[in-house]
Amino acid sequence: MNEIASKISTASWRDFYEMCKPRVVMLMILTSLVGMFLAVPGMVPLDILILGNLGIALVAGSGAVVNHLIDRKIDIMMKRTHNRPVAQGRVEPKQAAAFAIVIGVAGMAILLLWVNALSAWLTLASFVGYAFIYTGYLKHATPQNIVIGGLSGAMPPLLGWSAVTGTIDAGALILVLIIFAWTPPHFWALAIHRKDEYAKSGVPMLPVTHGEHVTKIHIIVYTLMLVLVSVFPFISGMSGLLYLVSALALGVGFIVWSGLLMFKPKPSTAMDTFRYSIAYLALLFIALVVDHYLI
Numbered sequence: 001m002n003e004i005a006s007k008i009s010t011a012s013w014r015d016f017y018e019m020c021k022p023r024v025v026m027l028m029i030l031t032s033l034v035g036m037f038l039a040v041p042g043m044v045p046l047d048i049l050i051l052g053n054l055g056i057a058l059v060a061g062s063g064a065v066v067n068h069l070i071d072r073k074i075d076i077m078m079k080r081t082h083n084r085p086v087a088q089g090r091v092e093p094k095q096a097a098a099f100a101i102v103i104g105v106a107g108m109a110i111l112l113l114w115v116n117a118l119s120a121w122l123t124l125a126s127f128v129g130y131a132f133i134y135t136g137y138l139k140h141a142t143p144q145n146i147v148i149g150g151l152s153g154a155m156p157p158l159l160g161w162s163a164v165t166g167t168i169d170a171g172a173l174i175l176v177l178i179i180f181a182w183t184p185p186h187f188w189a190l191a192i193h194r195k196d197e198y199a200k201s202g203v204p205m206l207p208v209t210h211g212e213h214v215t216k217i218h219i220i221v222y223t224l225m226l227v228l229v230s231v232f233p234f235i236s237g238m239s240g241l242l243y244l245v246s247a248l249a250l251g252v253g254f255i256v257w258s259g260l261l262m263f264k265p266k267p268s269t270a271m272d273t274f275r276y277s278i279a280y281l282a283l284l285f286i287a288l289v290v291d292h293y294l295i
Contacts, residue, residue, distance in 0.1 A: 028057075
């Protein structure tokens with residue numbers, strides 16, 4: 001008991017910051033920003049730009065804290081997550097729950113009061129999908145967990161778009177579809193690298209239930225689907241030639257990494273593919289914005 005109390009007493013603002021998964025949230029906000037910028041021909045109103053993304057970030061951070069809370073017993077078994085604040089006892093479950101509620105309610109209040117109701121309710125739906133449907137159920141129910149649950153993680157461009165327009169438009173749904181297709185190869189590459197840890201934790205990730213070979217086939221198939229989907233902004237007229245060239249070049253890179261993972265894997269290839277996938281999504285969405293304002 002004294003040891004646990006000592007750990008809790010050492011909790012700092014960094015522990016609460018870490019529970020929000022800041023790097024994941026920052027990538028989400030990048031895609032939300034792109035959704036905002038593509039929704040209008042000129043500049044996004046400054047109040048919506050700041051308050052919209054602040055509200056989305058707070059609710060996303062709340063979902064991340066709930067993930068830490070629900071997965072604390074699994075996290076302690078995995079090298080990647082064993083030092084998380086709740087898993088290690090530096091933050092009590094009640095403290096984490098209270099923190100999640102405070103920042104989640106704050107985020108929803110900002111969206112409802114100063115942005116618009118549609119973006120608020122879509123953000124809440126994304127929170128429920130990730131924090132409870134994916135983390136609480138799908139993650140443990142099926143090896144297709146990341147495919148089915150990926151929709152909630154694909155929502156940020158729509159959240160940003162709807163924050164500006166108050167509508168759900170085809171362009172926003174194309175951006176959601178891109179992230180939806182990107183999520184499985186992105187996460188399965190990490191799952192291959194951490195296969196033994198997932199097996200130990202009992203989470204039925206695809207490499208554990210069906211083996212690495214089947215997972216690598218899935219990665220190639222989804223990567224090809226992603227490259228196809230990534231040209232939709234050009235086909236629909238939402239983006240121009242600069243974006244098309246960027247999407248195809250980045251897509252070729254993703255295909256190359258998927259091929260190396262399948263046919264010439266090294267111990268580091270799965271993690272390198274995972275890292276490339278993060279750079280791919282960031283650069284793809286940056287290309288969308290650059291193209292949007294150059295045309």
